[in-house]
Amino acid sequence: MKMKTEKISIEIEMLESFSKQGESYTNDTGSFGWRNPIRQDTGPILVDITSKTSPKRVLEIGTAHGLSTLYLVCGLKKELNPVIDTIEFDGQVAESTQQRMSQLEVPVKVHHGEAMEIIDQLTGSYDLVFFDAQKNHYFKQLKSLISKGLIGKGSVILADNVIDRQTECQPFLDWFTENDICHEIIPTECGLLFAQL
Numbered sequence: 714m715k716m717k718t719e720k721i722s723i724e725i726e727m728l729e730s731f732s733k734q735g736e737s738y739t740n741d742t743g744s745f746g747w748r749n750p751i752r753q754d755t756g757p758i759l760v761d762i763t764s765k766t767s768p769k770r771v772l773e774i775g776t777a778h779g780l781s782t783l784y785l786v787c788g789l790k791k792e793l794n795p796v797i798d799t800i801e802f803d804g805q806v807a808e809s810t811q812q813r814m815s816q817l818e819v820p821v822k823v824h825h826g827e828a829m830e831i832i833d834q835l836t837g838s839y840d841l842v843f844f845d846a847q848k849n850h851y852f853k854q855l856k857s858l859i860s861k862g863l864i865g866k867g868s869v870i871l872a873d874n875v876i877d878r879q880t881e882c883q884p885f886l887d888w889f890t891e892n893d894i895c896h897e898i899i900p901t902e903c904g905l906l907f908a909q910l
Contacts, residue, residue, distance in 0.1 A: 720817055721783055728780040729753060750777060751845065751873055752902040756784040759843070759871070762907060763788025766869050768840030769795050774828050774854060775846030776801035779810040779821075781873075785843065786819045797821045798839075800831045802846070832857050839864055844872035848881035855885060868910045870896075876904025 731750055751759075763771070763785050771789075773782055776799040789795040799821060801807035807825035814821035824831045828846055832854060842864055844851050851872055858864045875882045875898055889896040889908055896908035 759784040773799035851885035
């Protein structure tokens with residue numbers, strides 16, 4: 714039984730109505746960032762891949778208001794008792810998104826902070842990781858996840874914006890080629906990498 718309910722669908726529809734042009738922000742430490750939601754063609758693919766790979770533990774890097782998080786939730790299988798850890802840089806957004814997830818009663822924990830610092834605090838291992846924060850940080854985040862043993866053989870890797878922000882993602886993309894990791898770039902509006910280690 715998948716975790717797709719009418720309440721989640723209504724919330725996704727509301728979040729899909731947000732501007733796809735993104736928004737700039739300053740977090741509580743004064744650092745600037747840019748928040749850009751996934752495009753409408755990406756959500757159903759996240760559901761499909763999550764459903765087919767049946768992860769028990771999911772890590773998302775780049776939560777924003779939780780649109781992609783809820784698509785990931787829709788693909789989870791309830792009988793596996795899955796959990797999603799997701800990382801958001803902006804404190805106010807992290808808090809409001811955690812409230813949203815709690816109200817929907819979905820197994821999501823929003824971690825507030827800089828991704829590399831949060832990754833350093835995580836334990837266990839993840840079956841699926843979705844990269845969707847700063848594109849030029851994908852590579853160092855991937856290396857950190859591997860070195861800490863948070864991902865390994867069999868882990869599914871998804872990464873958004875690998876076509877429209879390819880230059881920033883290039884070291885990350887090169888790693889898959891150089892290490893002979895089978896991967897595919899799905900031609901969504903922004904480009905979605907799918908790989909399994």
